Amino acid sequence: MTDARQDIEQTIASLRSAYPSSFAQCATEQQLRDANARFLGKKGDVTALLKRLGSIEADQRKAVGALVNDLKSEIEKAFAAALARIDKARRDKELNERFFDLSLPGRVPTPRGHVHPLMQTRDDMLAIFKDLGFVIAAGPEVELEQNNFTKLAFPPDHPATDMQDSFWIKPGVLLRTHTSNVQIREMSGRTPPLAVVSAGVVYRRDDDVTHSPMFHQIEGFIVDENVSFAQLKGVLTAFAHRLYGADVPVRFRPSYFPFVEPGAELDVGCVFCARPDGTRPGCRVCKGTGWIEILGCGMIHPQVFENCGIDPDRYTGFAFGMGIERVAMLRYGIPDIRLLFENDPRFLAQF
Numbered sequence: 322m323t324d325a326r327q328d329i330e331q332t333i334a335s336l337r338s339a340y341p342s343s344f345a346q347c348a349t350e351q352q353l354r355d356a357n358a359r360f361l362g363k364k365g366d367v368t369a370l371l372k373r374l375g376s377i378e379a380d381q382r383k384a385v386g387a388l389v390n391d392l393k394s395e396i397e398k399a400f401a402a403a404l405a406r407i408d409k410a411r412r413d414k415e416l417n418e419r420f421f422d423l424s425l426p427g428r429v430p431t432p433r434g435h436v437h438p439l440m441q442t443r444d445d446m447l448a449i450f451k452d453l454g455f456v457i458a459a460g461p462e463v464e465l466e467q468n469n470f471t472k473l474a475f476p477p478d479h480p481a482t483d484m485q486d487s488f489w490i491k492p493g494v495l496l497r498t499h500t501s502n503v504q505i506r507e508m509s510g511r512t513p514p515l516a517v518v519s520a521g522v523v524y525r526r527d528d529d530v531t532h533s534p535m536f537h538q539i540e541g542f543i544v545d546e547n548v549s550f551a552q553l554k555g556v557l558t559a560f561a562h563r564l565y566g567a568d569v570p571v572r573f574r575p576s577y578f579p580f581v582e583p584g585a586e587l588d589v590g591c592v593f594c595a596r597p598d599g600t601r602p603g604c605r606v607c608k609g610t611g612w613i614e615i616l617g618c619g620m621i622h623p624q625v626f627e628n629c630g631i632d633p634d635r636y637t638g639f640a641f642g643m644g645i646e647r648v649a650m651l652r653y654g655i656p657d658i659r660l661l662f663e664n665d666p667r668f669l670a671q672f
Contacts (some may be wrong), residue, residue: 326385333392338365344403353407357400367393369469378566438672439537441662442649443520446539449563453556454540455518460503462522468502472509472628473580485602486514488524488534496524500540501580502639507542508629513636514545520645533658537645542621543637544631550583550620553639557618561589564648568599572612581619581640588612606651613651616643 601611
C-alpha cells in the first residue's frame with residue numbers, strides 16, 4: 322500500500338469518528354450547518370480528500386474514491402438526521418412553552434396607515450356635493466336587470482346589456498354596471514323634490530391600463546318642478562371648480578346616453594399642461610386637445626320618470642355620473658389604473 326493511500330485511509334477513519342460528536346454538540350440549525358461545512362463544504366475535509374485522489378496510483382484510485390464517497394454519504398445522512406432532531410426540538414419547545422397572549426400590545430409601534438387614495442377622492446367628491454345640497458344614498462351591487470337597464474330606458478339590444486359587457490349572476494340578475502340603479506330606487510320609492518348622490522363599486526368586462534372589471538362611480542341627480550339644463554350647468558360647473566380650482570375652464574359637449582335627453586359630457590381644462598397665462602398647449606394625458614373629460618350628464622328622459630312612477634309633465638330633472646378612478650388618476654398623476662387595486666404598500670405610501 323502506498324503512503325498516499327494509507328494517509329487518506331487514516332484521515333477517513335479520523336473523520337468517521339469525529340463527525341458524530343461534532344453534530345451531537347450542535348443545538349441550533351446554524352451551528353449544525355457550520356459543522357457540516359467543515360466536513361462537506363467547498364473547503365471542508367472531505368472535499369480536500371477528494372482533491373488528493375490524484376496523488377494515488379491509477380489502479381488504486383477507484384477503491385479509495387469509493388471509501389471517500391461512502392464517508393461523504395454517511396455524513397450527509399447524519400446531517401439530515403441531526404437537522405430533523407433540531408427541528409423537532411424547536412417545534413416541541415414551541416408547543417410546550419407558555420401560551421402567548423395575542424391580546425398584549427406589540428413591542429414595536431405599528432406604523433399608522435391612511436385612507437386609500439380612491440377613498441380620499443370619493444370622500445372629497447361626496448363632500449362637495451353635500452355642500453351643494455345633495456343627500457348621500459347607497460344601493461346594492463347585485464341588482465335586478467329592470468333597475469340596472471330596463472327602467473333606465475336601455476333598449477333591449479343595447480351593447481351594455483350583452484353578456485360580453487356585463488357580469489350576470491342569473492337571468493334577470495347581474496352585478497350593477499353603474500350606480501344609476503340608486504337613481505331608479507330613489508325615484509321609485511320617494512316623492513320629489515329629490516337631490517341625491519351616491520358612490521360605490523360597479524362592474525364591467527374591461528381590463529387594461531385605463532379600465533378595470535371592478536371600479537368606482539359617483540352618480541347624482543336632481544328632480545323637481547322646472548329643473549333646467551342651466552341648473553345642471555351651474556351645479557356641475559361649481560363642482561368642477563371646487564375639485565380642480567376656480568380658474569379651470571369648463572365646457573359641455575353634446576353626447577348620447579339612453580336615460581337622458583339631451584345628454585352631454587363635461588370637460589375641464591387639462592391640469593397637466595396648463596401654463597401660468599391660462600393657455601393649454603396639449604399633452605399626452607389630454608391627447609393634445611387641452612381638455613379632459615370627467616363626467617357624463619343630461620336631462621332625465623321622460624320615459625325614465627314614467628318607469629319610476631313620476632309624472633314627466635310635472636317634474637323635470639338632471640343626472641350625472643363619473644368614475645372615481647379617473648378623477649383620482651388625474652388628481653395624483655397615476656398612469657395605470659391597476660396600481661389602485663394591487664395594494665402595494667410602496668405605492669400607497671406615496672399618497
